[in-house]
Amino acid sequence: DTGVSQDPRHKITKRGQNVTFRCDPISEHNRLYWYRQTLGQGPEFLTYFQNEAQLEKSRLLSDRFSAERPKGSFSTLEIQRTEQGDSAMYLCASSIRDREEKLFFGSGTQLSVL
Amino acid sequence: AQSVAQPEDQVNVAEGNPLTVKCTYSVSGNPYLFWYVQYPNRGLQFLLKYITGDNLVKGSYGFEAEFNKSQTSFHLKKPSALVSDSALYFCAVRDMRGGRDDKIIFGKGTRLHILP
Numbered sequence: 001d002t003g004v005s006q007d008p009r010h011k012i013t014k015r016g017q018n019v020t021f022r023c024d025p026i027s028e029h030n031r032l033y034w035y036r037q038t039l040g041q042g043p044e045f046l047t048y049f050q051n052e053a054q055l056e057k058s059r060l061l062s063d064r065f066s067a068e069r070p071k072g073s074f075s076t077l078e079i080q081r082t083e084q085g086d087s088a089m090y091l092c093a094s095s096i097r098d099r100e101e102k103l104f105f106g107s108g109t110q111l112s113v114l
Numbered sequence: 115a116q117s118v119a120q121p122e123d124q125v126n127v128a129e130g131n132p133l134t135v136k137c138t139y140s141v142s143g144n145p146y147l148f149w150y151v152q153y154p155n156r157g158l159q160f161l162l163k164y165i166t167g168d169n170l171v172k173g174s175y176g177f178e179a180e181f182n183k184s185q186t187s188f189h190l191k192k193p194s195a196l197v198s199d200s201a202l203y204f205c206a207v208r209d210m211r212g213g214r215d216d217k218i219i220f221g222k223g224t225r226l227h228i229l230p
Contacts, residue, residue, distance in 0.1 A: 004209070007190045031215070035220070040225070041222055041223060042120075042220040042221050042222040042223045043204070044220075045217060045219050045220075055216070056217060091157075091158070101146065102148075102160050103158075103160065105157045105159075105200065108157065
């Protein structure tokens with residue numbers, strides 16, 4: 001069990017640029033979540049996958065955000081035309097969808113949009 | 115749609131005293147309920163869960179939580195607080211019924227401050 005890994009740990013970008021984050025979940029986990037967290041706040045749900053299928057994308061999320069999990073393993077989250085309001089910690093978590101679902105979180109990617 | 119509320123932004127407790135961090139939820143079906151903890155500069159860690167069975171569930175670090183269906187609450191408790199318990203605590207819920215609410219969502223968090 002190597003844990004959930006996220007890359008990069010930090011990303012600084014200029015407003016209007018595109019960014020992509022990667023998440024590698026625990027290998028046998030079939031569920032993968034993306035959350036966004038700002039300082040002192042709770043994780044805000046963005047989207048989640050079961051295997052390669054994207055089950056839901058938050059209605060609060062603009063069309064600039066897209067996520068994929070092409071082979072049911074790693075996942076990418078892309079933000080196009082970044083805005084300063086996108087600055088946050090982006091968290092990935094994985095789990096096994098059963099009656100005792102427990103999320104394992106990565107360390108996150110801290111995005112700063114200048 | 116499911117929701118979870120943590121009514122207190124911060125809770126201050128003297129070391130050695132009992133602590134309670136409050137959480138209420140709303141789901142259409144029956145809930146899966148969770149508590150997670152986030153220490154400074156650390157990732158979120160699972161603390162405990164309620165699925166079915168006893169309304170009082172025990173978790174890591176001496177924490178426990180009480181499920182109350184009539185009050186739709188899942189308060190986190192500990193009989194004797196430690197300074198090292200100071201952290202950010204998040205309540206989370208998933209609707210057991212599945213469907214659109216089959217995802218886990220989190221409350222806004224409560225900062226627990228244990229005073230020496």
